[in-house]
Amino acid sequence: MSLQRFSYLAALFLFCLVSVMLLSYRYFFSLPAIETFITAYQNRELSTLKLALDKEMSFLSIINHDYAVWNDSYTFMQNSNEDFIIDNLQDDTFRSLKIDGIYFYDLNYQSHFAKGYDYKTRTSFKIPELDLISNPSNQNILPYRKKDHSGHVSGFITTSEGPMMFSSSMVRYSNQSDKDVGALLFIRKLRPNLFVTLAELSQLKLTASFISNANRNKHYLALKGSLQGEKVAKQRERILLDHMGKPIVLLTIEHNFSGVPKLINRDALLTLALLGLVCFSISLFVRYYLVEPASRGVRAINEMLLANKLVKLTAQRKFTEIKQLVNDFNLLVDKINQQKRMLEKLSLVDALTGISNRRAFDTTFELACQNAARSQSKVGLILCDIDYFKPYNDFYGHQKGDETLTAVAQGLAVTITRSTDLAARYGGEEFVVLLSHSSEDEIILIAEKIQIAIKTLAIVHQKSAVADHVTLSMGTALLNFNNKKTGQCKKHLLKQADEALYKAKKAGRNQVCHSFLATDVKIDSAE
Numbered sequence: 001m002s003l004q005r006f007s008y009l010a011a012l013f014l015f016c017l018v019s020v021m022l023l024s025y026r027y028f029f030s031l032p033a034i035e036t037f038i039t040a041y042q043n044r045e046l047s048t049l050k051l052a053l054d055k056e057m058s059f060l061s062i063i064n065h066d067y068a069v070w071n072d073s074y075t076f077m078q079n080s081n082e083d084f085i086i087d088n089l090q091d092d093t094f095r096s097l098k099i100d101g102i103y104f105y106d107l108n109y110q111s112h113f114a115k116g117y118d119y120k121t122r123t124s125f126k127i128p129e130l131d132l133i134s135n136p137s138n139q140n141i142l143p144y145r146k147k148d149h150s151g152h153v154s155g156f157i158t159t160s161e162g163p164m165m166f167s168s169s170m171v172r173y174s175n176q177s178d179k180d181v182g183a184l185l186f187i188r189k190l191r192p193n194l195f196v197t198l199a200e201l202s203q204l205k206l207t208a209s210f211i212s213n214a215n216r217n218k219h220y221l222a223l224k225g226s227l228q229g230e231k232v233a234k235q236r237e238r239i240l241l242d243h244m245g246k247p248i249v250l251l252t253i254e255h256n257f258s259g260v261p262k263l264i265n266r267d268a269l270l271t272l273a274l275l276g277l278v279c280f281s282i283s284l285f286v287r288y289y290l291v292e293p294a295s296r297g298v299r300a301i302n303e304m305l306l307a308n309k310l311v312k313l314t315a316q317r318k319f320t321e322i323k324q325l326v327n328d329f330n331l332l333v334d335k336i337n338q339q340k341r342m343l344e345k346l347s348l349v350d351a352l353t354g355i356s357n358r359r360a361f362d363t364t365f366e367l368a369c370q371n372a373a374r375s376q377s378k379v380g381l382i383l384c385d386i387d388y389f390k391p392y393n394d395f396y397g398h399q400k401g402d403e404t405l406t407a408v409a410q411g412l413a414v415t416i417t418r419s420t421d422l423a424a425r426y427g428g429e430e431f432v433v434l435l436s437h438s439s440e441d442e443i444i445l446i447a448e449k450i451q452i453a454i455k456t457l458a459i460v461h462q463k464s465a466v467a468d469h470v471t472l473s474m475g476t477a478l479l480n481f482n483n484k485k486t487g488q489c490k491k492h493l494l495k496q497a498d499e500a501l502y503k504a505k506k507a508g509r510n511q512v513c514h515s516f517l518a519t520d521v522k523i524d525s526a527e
């Protein structure tokens with residue numbers, strides 16, 4: 001797998017892993033916590049609404065209780081004096097107390113005083129349902145049967161005038177010293193402004209509608225101070241029940257906070273998009289700082305392999321490891337190039353004699369011929385062969401023969417001074433001297449120098465028929481490469497030198513034969 005593909009897959013894996021982790025955290029921790037918070041908030045809203053309603057009810061109860069536990073009311077129940085009615089039960093009383101009905105009952109539910117008066121529209125009305133003798137089912141709006149003996153009842157009642165809020169208290173002496181003599185009932189109509197007040201107090205959007213008889217059998221939840229096991233919702237319905245337990249008002253409540261966020265909403269998508277961007281950036285980063293330099297390195301090494309030439313890499317980017325890798329590679333290149341140069345050198349040197357070998361000669365000869373062809377100059381060759389070397393070997397031994405070969409080779413090498421010239425072992429006991437940009441005079445001169453150098457070595461050779469020391473026979477050749485094909489010229493030059501050497505041997509050895517001179521053989525002047 002390529003590093004590039006790996007980086008893409010790693011980035012994709014990272015994206016998937018972090019996405020799953022984020023969504024899991026959201027699903028298992030974050031969203032349930034938000035839901036719990038909103039549930040508690042909605043509970044508080046319902047509880048506030050209930051408290052606001054109770055508060056409105058308690059206003060009515062307080063004034064009702066004040067009037068009931070009052071000596072004048074007690075006296076009024078005893079003797080029904082008109083003055084009490086004139087002083088206390090006039091229309092103004094209704095308006096100032098903001099109530100719509102005042103009813104006194106004796107202990108047998110018999111009406112002692114009854115007056116319905118709409119304090120808003122200032123009109124009188126009658127409520128037949130409050131004749132408790134004819135409507136015994138309504139008798140429980142009075143506190144006579146209250147088990148807790150609080151002497152007080154409040155709630156809602158359905159009447160022909162619409163749903164009403166009521167509050168009743170036992171009429172008794174203010175110091176509670178005498179027996180109860182009856183009950184005092186206050187009623188107040190349920191008007192829209194009550195629900196406006198409730199909405200303001202509870203900070204909720206609230207709409208109220210009276211429930212018709214047709215809808216009374218529907219299943220509604222009564223208003224309590226809690227959610228009653230329901231889930232979070234934007235809107236919910238609650239009802240107010242009358243004293244008989246029948247629904248009378250439907251409250252539609254709109255909560256302030258309701259929306260539990262979805263698992264994948266805009267924020268979650270934005271987060272995932274950002275995460276994707278980060279992962280993509282990481283893969284680009286890996287590509288730019290790691291993959292690209294590695295690819296460039298691979299390309300460079302491939303080119304080196306194709307060209308069969310090792311060159312140094314240039315260090316890329318700032319990473320220490322990559323720099324180190326490039327540096328180490330370059331050190332390796334240096335070492336290999338060094339070894340290559342050494343091997344090349346060794347491959348061009350004759351192992352025994354230490355001068356250039358036949359391979360080196362072939363290469364240099366080719367180059368010299370090409371140069372000569374370009375510059376239209378002459379190339380000269382001197383082929384040298386040790387005389388009677390077989391008898392020498394046989395007599396002195398192979399080891400001694402090797403030493404003599406080495407000494408002769410070194411003697412030859414010192415006669416060569418120009419860098420373009422070359423003395424090489426041509427094979428066995430045969431040597432060759434290559435002279436670039438040469439001339440007849442120069443060849444003659446070098447051949448003489450060689451003769452002198454070998455003579456100076458003075459290596460004793462008892463088995464030689466021509467001298468008492470080791471001698472050479474030489475054949476020379478010189479060719480102008482002008483307008484001639486290099487390959488043919490080379491062959492021709494070698495052939496001429498070889499023939500000249502043959503002639504020198506044939507003529508008695510220890511001499512030079514210059515193929516370019518009229519006289520075939522020139523005898524060694526020293527002999």
Ligand SMILES: Nc1nc2c(ncn2[C@@H]2O[C@H](COP(=O)(O)OP(=O)(O)OP(=O)(O)O)[C@@H](O)[C@H]2O)c(=O)[nH]1
Binds near residue numbers: 387398399429
């Ligand atoms: N010691 C030693 N001898 C070698 C080496 N290479 C070739 N020779 C010997 O050189 C001798 C060459 O002998 P020949 O070709 O007969 O020539 P020659 O005896 O010199 O006779 P002429 O050349 O005609 O004077 C052989 O005996 C080879 O064994 C070498 O590397 N070391």
